[in-house]
Amino acid sequence: MMPLKRDSLARGTGPMLRDGTTLLDLIDLDRREVAMRVLSDPELYRLELQHIFARAWVGVAHVSELTNVGDFVVRHIGEDRVIVTRTFGGDVSVLLNVCAHRGFELCAAEEGNAASFKCPYHGWAFDGSGNLLGAPLEKEMYGDWDKSKYGLRRARVEVRAGIVFATFDTSDRSLDDWLGSAGWYIDRASHENRVPLGPPMRFHVNGNWKTFMDQGAGDNYHPLTLHRSLHEVGLLADLPGTGGSRSTFRSWNHVIVGNAEGNATFAFPPGFPTAVFDENADDFLAFEGRLFASSVFPQTVIWGPYVYPLPDGTTTTGSALWQVEPKGPDTFVMFLQNFIDRDAPEAVREVVRQSLSAQQAFVADDYEANLSLQRSARGELGRQQPLRYFAQGETTKPKGWPGPGIIFSPPQKDDGQWLFWRRWFTLMTEGAR
Amino acid sequence: MAFLASLVHVNDGRGSLGVGTNRRQIRPNRKTNTAMTTLDTGTKTGTQTGTLMPPPNTASKTSAQVSTGTQEKTGGARLTASDPIYGGILDFLIDEAALLDDDRHVEWLDCLADDIVYQMPVRKTVYRRNGDGFDGRNSHWDDNRQSLGMRVKRSVDLASAFDRDPPPHIRRMVTNLIVRKTDTPGEYAAMSYMLLLRNRFDAPTYDILSAKREDLIRRGSDGICKLARRLILLDQTALGAVFINVFM
Numbered sequence: 317m318m319p320l321k322r323d324s325l326a327r328g329t330g331p332m333l334r335d336g337t338t339l340l341d342l343i344d345l346d347r348r349e350v351a352m353r354v355l356s357d358p359e360l361y362r363l364e365l366q367h368i369f370a371r372a373w374v375g376v377a378h379v380s381e382l383t384n385v386g387d388f389v390v391r392h393i394g395e396d397r398v399i400v401t402r403t404f405g406g407d408v409s410v411l412l413n414v415c416a417h418r419g420f421e422l423c424a425a426e427e428g429n430a431a432s433f434k435c436p437y438h439g440w441a442f443d444g445s446g447n448l449l450g451a452p453l454e455k456e457m458y459g460d461w462d463k464s465k466y467g468l469r470r471a472r473v474e475v476r477a478g479i480v481f482a483t484f485d486t487s488d489r490s491l492d493d494w495l496g497s498a499g500w501y502i503d504r505a506s507h508e509n510r511v512p513l514g515p516p517m518r519f520h521v522n523g524n525w526k527t528f529m530d531q532g533a534g535d536n537y538h539p540l541t542l543h544r545s546l547h548e549v550g551l552l553a554d555l556p557g558t559g560g561s562r563s564t565f566r567s568w569n570h571v572i573v574g575n576a577e578g579n580a581t582f583a584f585p586p587g588f589p590t591a592v593f594d595e596n597a598d599d600f601l602a603f604e605g606r607l608f609a610s611s612v613f614p615q616t617v618i619w620g621p622y623v624y625p626l627p628d629g630t631t632t633t634g635s636a637l638w639q640v641e642p643k644g645p646d647t648f649v650m651f652l653q654n655f656i657d658r659d660a661p662e663a664v665r666e667v668v669r670q671s672l673s674a675q676q677a678f679v680a681d682d683y684e685a686n687l688s689l690q691r692s693a694r695g696e697l698g699r700q701q702p703l704r705y706f707a708q709g710e711t712t713k714p715k716g717w718p719g720p721g722i723i724f725s726p727p728q729k730d731d732g733q734w735l736f737w738r739r740w741f742t743l744m745t746e747g748a749r
Numbered sequence: 750m751a752f753l754a755s756l757v758h759v760n761d762g763r764g765s766l767g768v769g770t771n772r773r774q775i776r777p778n779r780k781t782n783t784a785m786t787t788l789d790t791g792t793k794t795g796t797q798t799g800t801l802m803p804p805p806n807t808a809s810k811t812s813a814q815v816s817t818g819t820q821e822k823t824g825g826a827r828l829t830a831s832d833p834i835y836g837g838i839l840d841f842l843i844d845e846a847a848l849l850d851d852d853r854h855v856e857w858l859d860c861l862a863d864d865i866v867y868q869m870p871v872r873k874t875v876y877r878r879n880g881d882g883f884d885g886r887n888s889h890w891d892d893n894r895q896s897l898g899m900r901v902k903r904s905v906d907l908a909s910a911f912d913r914d915p916p917p918h919i920r921r922m923v924t925n926l927i928v929r930k931t932d933t934p935g936e937y938a939a940m941s942y943m944l945l946l947r948n949r950f951d952a953p954t955y956d957i958l959s960a961k962r963e964d965l966i967r968r969g970s971d972g973i974c975k976l977a978r979r980l981i982l983l984d985q986t987a988l989g990a991v992f993i994n995v996f997m
Contacts, residue, residue: 424874428875428879515871517871518986542911673891673896677993683912
């Protein structure tokens, strides 16, 4: 059932590591296995920065973070810091935060407002579009120079549903191509009607970025065990049929939409988790108010709309932008930026803050997986050990499902996650051709 | 991760997470005419106080400001270290840290007032002119008695809280205590420093978290102290490790 043939993927052998290992030695496309070395190898990590992150479209900000001309935030594409700012022309631009002269970082703060960006080192100054405005003693230093040659490195930018996406890819690959079917779902999450709750929450995680993103690409199997504490603490007690492990498994009853671009969308029925999945239910097709999460390979997860119940019995909605900022093979920074309805009063914001705080208490489980796999991958035998994705299922599209993509209804198998690894392999080999 | 985030958000807001329950409010001081809300950075002398002020429009009463700021701000005089009340509060904070270090979390809950507000706001790196970077609009922690109870239950009772079993080795150092009176009799603003070291498995190094804590301590006529409010002001913007469910 897999939509991609091995032949179409394995067009090149990809990069060769110093010890002669190729990617095809590390990934078995027939058995659907990946050696754990891909989680810990520094050489592979540098290749990922080059072939994946430097060419990826990354969701870096929400447009409402940049309301006024000169508003800026500093974000990450791979390990590169970028300035995301509102220009005098009203556009959003994304600039490499590295002076075009001698490499000093132009912005040291992570947010603020600046009419221009002046380098603290020698004083070269740039406007919000990255154009060089001038430099101290420029006549004496450079005479009649052509400033247009010395602008900041500027990313391509597209705003999609209120999210600012950017890439340094020099090809003409569009955001639409990068998102694939995920774009359809992102468009329906109403992100553009929201504003940030506050600044992003950030913390370092001992783990490889792929462990986090791979799980997010459709691992519907792990909650049963890794998140068992949710059941033990009674959070799922009101769910029908959570007494037994098998029915608990079925209670994670959302649809996973994969695609060849390595992105996965989760779509939840209204009222999840109290509603039991019924693929024939008409209201399942009513997308309004549905929870979505779309992971966008390799660094971005876009959430929404969340539904927050309020004490007065009403609800409000929010959404979120998560980033997995790679910091070496063994570390990433988790970036959690939450959005709330534009007009949400303070009382609603408080409910949202508390809800997010409680969420973190249980998301803690997932970071244990990141930590543990990293420990496992250190040893020689550990790094040879395969991660296995051989459970294959069928695409099962609920009747009348309106969205595109490769759709898996519960119980899902490993197919969504394998699409993630295929995408990784494709980009790593494609980049080396 | 997808599962959890969605689950918690659609869980009944009045349910077991304790989200949305009424409680006393603390709110960062809102500066007018600025896009960003920051915690008030306090005095003109440059001392960073992280003063929390009640919100302008909150319906619920805030009996005192958590503040270690100037005497003018709190209206409260500083207690000397030789004051018996100072000593009682110091004992309370030391005992509280020991309960957590010794994994006696259930007893630790007894240190908390029923209306406890427990917050760790997000901090960001900003230029000096924009303050100290604390931004109470978003929090690492924003908890009440009920949600703290849930975290404790998860920390000690469950077979599957894998970040808690084997138990991490944690040591909390409480220092630099300053106690001030507040406008409410029996309530004291206590500012302390905390250095938290955590070691797990066989790691040769520690995860480190340091913070200033601004507490509101309610002291009964019997001398028994309860923690009514804790504001944890971190010295880090992107935390150096996952410190979820590690009480400060």
